Amino acid sequence: MAAKTHRVLPGFGLALGYTLVYLSILILLPLGGMILKASELGFGQIIDIALGERSLAAFRVTFGASFLAAAVNAFFGLIVAWILVRYPFPGKRFVDALVDLPFALPTAVAGITLATLYAGNGWLGRYIEPLGIKVAYTPLGIVVALTFITLPFVVRTLQPVIEDIETEVEEAAATLGASRWQTFTKVIFPAIFPALLTGFALAFARAVGEYGSVIFIAGNLPLISEITPLLIISKLEQYDVLGATALAVVMLGLSFILLLSVNLLQWWAANRHKNSEPLEVAAGKANGASA
Amino acid sequence: MNRLRQSLSAILLMLAANAALADVSLLNASYDVARDVYKDYNPMFQKYWKQKAGENVELRQSHGGSSKQVRAVADGLEADVVTMNQANDIEFLAEKGLVAKDWARKFPNNASPYTSAMVFIVRKGNPKAIKDWSDVAGPGVQMIIPHPKNTGNGRNTYLSAWAWALKQPGGNDKSAQEFLGKLLKNAPLFAAGGRDATTTFMQRKMGDVLITFESEAEMIAKEFGKGEFEVVYPSLTMQTEFPVALVDKVIDKKGSRKQAQAYLDYLWSKEGQENAAQNYLRPRDPELLKKYATFFPAVKTFTVDDVFGGATKAFLVHFKDGGTFDQIYQSK
Numbered sequence: 001m002a003a004k005t006h007r008v009l010p011g012f013g014l015a016l017g018y019t020l021v022y023l024s025i026l027i028l029l030p031l032g033g034m035i036l037k038a039s040e041l042g043f044g045q046i047i048d049i050a051l052g053e054r055s056l057a058a059f060r061v062t063f064g065a066s067f068l069a070a071a072v073n074a075f076f077g078l079i080v081a082w083i084l085v086r087y088p089f090p091g092k093r094f095v096d097a098l099v100d101l102p103f104a105l106p107t108a109v110a111g112i113t114l115a116t117l118y119a120g121n122g123w124l125g126r127y128i129e130p131l132g133i134k135v136a137y138t139p140l141g142i143v144v145a146l147t148f149i150t151l152p153f154v155v156r157t158l159q160p161v162i163e164d165i166e167t168e169v170e171e172a173a174a175t176l177g178a179s180r181w182q183t184f185t186k187v188i189f190p191a192i193f194p195a196l197l198t199g200f201a202l203a204f205a206r207a208v209g210e211y212g213s214v215i216f217i218a219g220n221l222p223l224i225s226e227i228t229p230l231l232i233i234s235k236l237e238q239y240d241v242l243g244a245t246a247l248a249v250v251m252l253g254l255s256f257i258l259l260l261s262v263n264l265l266q267w268w269a270a271n272r273h274k275n276s277e278p279l280e281v282a283a284g285k286a287n288g289a290s291a
Numbered sequence: 292m293n294r295l296r297q298s299l300s301a302i303l304l305m306l307a308a309n310a311a312l313a314d315v316s317l318l319n320a321s322y323d324v325a326r327d328v329y330k331d332y333n334p335m336f337q338k339y340w341k342q343k344a345g346e347n348v349e350l351r352q353s354h355g356g357s358s359k360q361v362r363a364v365a366d367g368l369e370a371d372v373v374t375m376n377q378a379n380d381i382e383f384l385a386e387k388g389l390v391a392k393d394w395a396r397k398f399p400n401n402a403s404p405y406t407s408a409m410v411f412i413v414r415k416g417n418p419k420a421i422k423d424w425s426d427v428a429g430p431g432v433q434m435i436i437p438h439p440k441n442t443g444n445g446r447n448t449y450l451s452a453w454a455w456a457l458k459q460p461g462g463n464d465k466s467a468q469e470f471l472g473k474l475l476k477n478a479p480l481f482a483a484g485g486r487d488a489t490t491t492f493m494q495r496k497m498g499d500v501l502i503t504f505e506s507e508a509e510m511i512a513k514e515f516g517k518g519e520f521e522v523v524y525p526s527l528t529m530q531t532e533f534p535v536a537l538v539d540k541v542i543d544k545k546g547s548r549k550q551a552q553a554y555l556d557y558l559w560s561k562e563g564q565e566n567a568a569q570n571y572l573r574p575r576d577p578e579l580l581k582k583y584a585t586f587f588p589a590v591k592t593f594t595v596d597d598v599f600g601g602a603t604k605a606f607l608v609h610f611k612d613g614g615t616f617d618q619i620y621q622s623k
Contacts (some may be wrong), residue, residue, distance in 0.1 A: 052612075112381060112490070119495035137480040216487060219480035220438050222620040234441050237358045238611055239383055275568075 016246045038249040049243055050250040054222055061139055066207035069146035074200045076152030077127030084161040109213030113215040114145055145214050146207040154199035154235055156181040161195040194270040201262040208255050311395055313349035313552050322357040328570045330494035336557050343366045348550055371542050371551040377443045378602035381536045394536040403532035403557035404419045405567035410502040411523040419499045423525045424455045427500055428474040435498035436468045437488045438481035440610050448502045450605055451529040454598045472619045505573040530592035
């Protein structure tokens with residue numbers, strides 16, 4: 001008789017069964033239904049709908065703006081997370097709580113507020129529009145709205161990871177003669193890179209599906225500032241459920257491919273980091289390089 | 292324990308009393324801005340029906356975008372009646388077999404108890420001197436409207452301009468399409484909906500002209516002050532209808548046909564028509580229209596049936612994917 005392994009939570013069979021049922025009902029069933037509905041159209045027809053001029057323009061706007069927004073947040077979110085973890089300052093808890101607000105705010109409210117701020121006579125718009133930077137009712141407005149709603153993803157993913165990097169590691173690197181830049185690029189960055197990618201992927205995925213906050217600031221001009229979710233709603237307004245489903249399936253497919261590649265990249269980065277050398281050795285290497 | 296039992300029975304008694312109060316309940320699925328009209332109308336009908344049939348009617352309302360509401364009803368929202376702002380929404384329910392095919396002939400006036408018209412809202416003093424559709428399409432003018440493909444409001448504007456262009460000397464479909472191309476170029480954005488367009492124009496001070504329902508002008512006056520803008524009536528514009536229908540499938544199941552029929556019939560009564568007028572919707576009753584002449588200046592209108600052969604046909608030709616709207620936006 002093989003010895004029974006003891007786990008903290010008993011009942012693997014039960015837990016796995018629960019997991020599968022739960023995921024099936026919540027995720028597989030709706031998505032499967034969507035794909036089933038789309039299969040009423042032939043593959044060729046789906047491609048035709050997806051390659052229409054307006055759809056193509058909308059895909060470009062949606063994925064382009066989402067990518068930019070996620071990239072902006074990857075950079076600035078990293079700074080925010082770093083400051084929040086590493087530096088004490090008055091009102092820190094307050095600032096920390098602010099980060100989550102985009103999660104709680106109804107997205108339409110966010111969109112209307114941003115549009116008011118950035119309109120030609122808004123608090124911000126009145127100063128930047130004379131400089132030739134038009135935000136409201138342009139594709140740039142879409143990026144701003146998406147950046148706003150996806151900020152928490154990057155910050156909240158990075159915070160625990162940065163907390164896990166002990167300051168001793170940095171001190172060790174410094175003791176071994178690494179410059180600040182070397183400490184960052186060789187010691188800190190590799191440790192947080194996988195989490196940064198996760199945050200980026202989450203922000204990107206959220207942005208691609210966003211509707212409420214965008215339509216109020218986008219301007220919604222065909223071929224210029226229409227996002228794919230708007231086209232989907234537009235098709236539903238025409239009672240063209242099949243057409244809407246086709247667009248949704250294409251969007252889902254594209255997002256899935258992108259997320260999968262980000263995940264693979266993240267997995268590769270995490271493994272490389274784990275398999276290479278412990279942090280202290282890396283710090284030592286940095287020292288050798290500088291010597 | 293005793294107290295708990297007491298309060299429980301009190302609650303139960305209250306529930307029972309409530310149920311006894313209402314003999315029948317009706318659900319009216321309606322479009323967004325109809326909230327005010329029916330908020331005033333419902334108590335009037337309750338009083339009338341109590342007197343006439345001795346029954347207490349509980350009236351429930353559900354509001355949302357017109358097409359969204361209709362989809363909800365098609366998907367099983369148990370509405371007894373639908374009161375919408377576009378005929379093609381009810382047409383959709385007729386196709387699905389929830390509403391009689393000849394719903395438009397079941398009530399007078401094409402089953403639309405009141406109407407409105409598309410008008411121009413311009414800034415105080417009309418600085419760009421906008422009088423008619425040709426001015427809106429003129430150089431340097433910015434027009435604010437909601438998305439013509441996704442909103443009734445935007446569609447009505449588009450169709451009004453199209454009909455006006457058709458009626459010009461030598462006007463035909465081609466010249467109308469060219470005119471619409473010029474007009475739509477003057478839209479710096481397409482708002483998400485009617486209220487979003489109003490906010491953009493009034494609050495964010497974008498654009499020279501907002502095109503919307505006549506009835507919205509009063510709402511704007513209430514919200515932003517009368518001195519902020521002027522209403523301009525173009526030489527020809529669309530008479531917009533607000534069709535109503537019984538949802539046969541639901542009322543037959545619930546046995547509420549009598550009450551639902553009365554609820555809609557009463558919209559054409561003196562009281563119902565007066566209520567519409569007070570909510571700035573043009574009543575069908577000619578006497579009342581005269582009485583409220585200051586609200587409703589005479590304007591030359593066309594109906595979508597006259598010019599486009601019905602709302603559904605207009606929709607198929609102009610707004611369906613690949614229709615004239617999309618053709619205008621096709622890059623060459």
